[in-house]
Amino acid sequence: MQKIKGKFFCFLVTLIGLVCYAAAAMASVNIQDMRIGNQSDGARVVFDMDKKVNYRVFLLNNPKRVVVDLADSNINKLYTKVSNQIVAGTRVGKMDGNDKRVVMDLLRPATIKKVFFIEPQSGKPWRLVVDLLMSNENQFNAKIGNAYVVTNNTGFAPQEEKKESRWWKREPTNSDDAKRVGRKRIIVLDPGHGGKDPGAIGYSGTYEKNITLAMGRELQKILRNKGYTVYLTRDKDIFIPLRQRIKIAQNYKADLFMSIHADSAQNRQATGLSVYTLSDTASDQEAAALAERENKADIIGGVDLGGNSKEVNDILISLSQTDTRNKSSKYATYLVKEMSACVKLVKNTHRFAGFAVLKAPDIPAALLEMGYLSNRSEEASLRTTSYRNKLAHAAAKAIDRYFNDPEIASN
Numbered sequence: 553m554q555k556i557k558g559k560f561f562c563f564l565v566t567l568i569g570l571v572c573y574a575a576a577a578m579a580s581v582n583i584q585d586m587r588i589g590n591q592s593d594g595a596r597v598v599f600d601m602d603k604k605v606n607y608r609v610f611l612l613n614n615p616k617r618v619v620v621d622l623a624d625s626n627i628n629k630l631y632t633k634v635s636n637q638i639v640a641g642t643r644v645g646k647m648d649g650n651d652k653r654v655v656m657d658l659l660r661p662a663t664i665k666k667v668f669f670i671e672p673q674s675g676k677p678w679r680l681v682v683d684l685l686m687s688n689e690n691q692f693n694a695k696i697g698n699a700y701v702v703t704n705n706t707g708f709a710p711q712e713e714k715k716e717s718r719w720w721k722r723e724p725t726n727s728d729d730a731k732r733v734g735r736k737r738i739i740v741l742d743p744g745h746g747g748k749d750p751g752a753i754g755y756s757g758t759y760e761k762n763i764t765l766a767m768g769r770e771l772q773k774i775l776r777n778k779g780y781t782v783y784l785t786r787d788k789d790i791f792i793p794l795r796q797r798i799k800i801a802q803n804y805k806a807d808l809f810m811s812i813h814a815d816s817a818q819n820r821q822a823t824g825l826s827v828y829t830l831s832d833t834a835s836d837q838e839a840a841a842l843a844e845r846e847n848k849a850d851i852i853g854g855v856d857l858g859g860n861s862k863e864v865n866d867i868l869i870s871l872s873q874t875d876t877r878n879k880s881s882k883y884a885t886y887l888v889k890e891m892s893a894c895v896k897l898v899k900n901t902h903r904f905a906g907f908a909v910l911k912a913p914d915i916p917a918a919l920l921e922m923g924y925l926s927n928r929s930e931e932a933s934l935r936t937t938s939y940r941n942k943l944a945h946a947a948a949k950a951i952d953r954y955f956n957d958p959e960i961a962s963n
């Protein structure tokens with residue numbers, strides 16, 4: 553009995569040992585605390601952590617912010633509001649895997665002065681220090697997107713560096729920038745409605761779902777020829793719940809999502825194209841009503857809009873939302889500009905409304921209403937390949953301009 557007990561004890565110790573070893577080998581970095589303090593020339597941000605983290609730090613504009621990306625880490629504490637002469641507050645977003653993005657919104661222009669580690673001493677853990685320097689608008693502008701990492705100060709031994717090599721541990725060189733710009737961008741096009749949900753029904757009976765699918769396929773072809781990677785949420789006449797459309801874009805890791813629709817109105821005179829991006833509050837009643845109509849697709853399908861609880865959705869949506877919304881707006885602006893050169897637009901072409909299909913928290917997204925199927929001549933136009941082609945080429949041009957925008961290209 554004693555012998556068995558002894559053996560079992562040995563086994564247990566070995567087992568615990570193995571589990572601990574595995575945990576240690578795989579463990580993420582725990583960011584235990586974060587502090588922001590004033591300095592005479594700026595601010596000091598300190599992250600406490602149980603071991604060194606791979607990081608990158610850079611500036612973004614509109615709104616001005618400092619981004620600190622931390623590889624494979626857990627963040628236990630976060631300050632949404634701080635009282636500091638430079639930093640207004642912080643947000644955390646999830647990136648690939650367990651990588652985290654800490655965003656610090658700035659009250660005024662600042663640049664990154666120095667980033668370095670302090671070793672554990674007198675009971676204090678590893679610390680990553682980011683020093684921010686008060687600067688003027690020009691100095692800030694000169695550094696935007698210039699994602700940089702102070703490699704010399706990371707303190708990684710060369711071997712360790714190799715073993716844990718992550719692209720963002722290095723200071724990007726010009727060739728890195730070129731690579732990033734040249735990287736194949738992924739676009740997900742979302743032909744609205746489908747299957748049992750016909751969408752709007754036109755003056756002479758055209759189904760919105762058929763026009764959106766035709767446009768989706770045509771635009772996909774044009775964009776593929778330009779070298780983009782392009783997927784459709786549906787390439788057939790099938791019903792897909794709205795939430796599922798977002799999931800598809802997320803699964804493809806889309807850089808841009810565009811939902812394609814055609815509207816209808818009681819007033820048969822109504823014509824024109826419009827572009828929508830996400831907002832909590834609609835820009836006007838008409839926009840709100842449209843969002844309600846488009847969102848009904850899920851109710852038609854008998855599917856709850858969620859899948860997630862409201863709380864989870866709210867959290868998901870608020871993560872990195874500001875950044876995504878800015879990008880969405882930027883894209884919408886280019887889209888409106890290119891479209892205005894070739895077709896009639898509605899007044900206030902870029903509008904805001906709460907479309908469920910635009911609620912991916914991490915993917916810039918816009919919804920295109922190509923025109924009114926309820927208007928006899930616009931319905932006739934939208935039925936022709938040549939008219940849709942005109943729209944598709946303008947959209948493709950807008951997409952080019954968007955991805956070549958310096959702020960987007962450096963991301």
Ligand SMILES: [Zn+2]
Nearest residue numbers: 744751813814
């Ligand atoms: Zn629609």
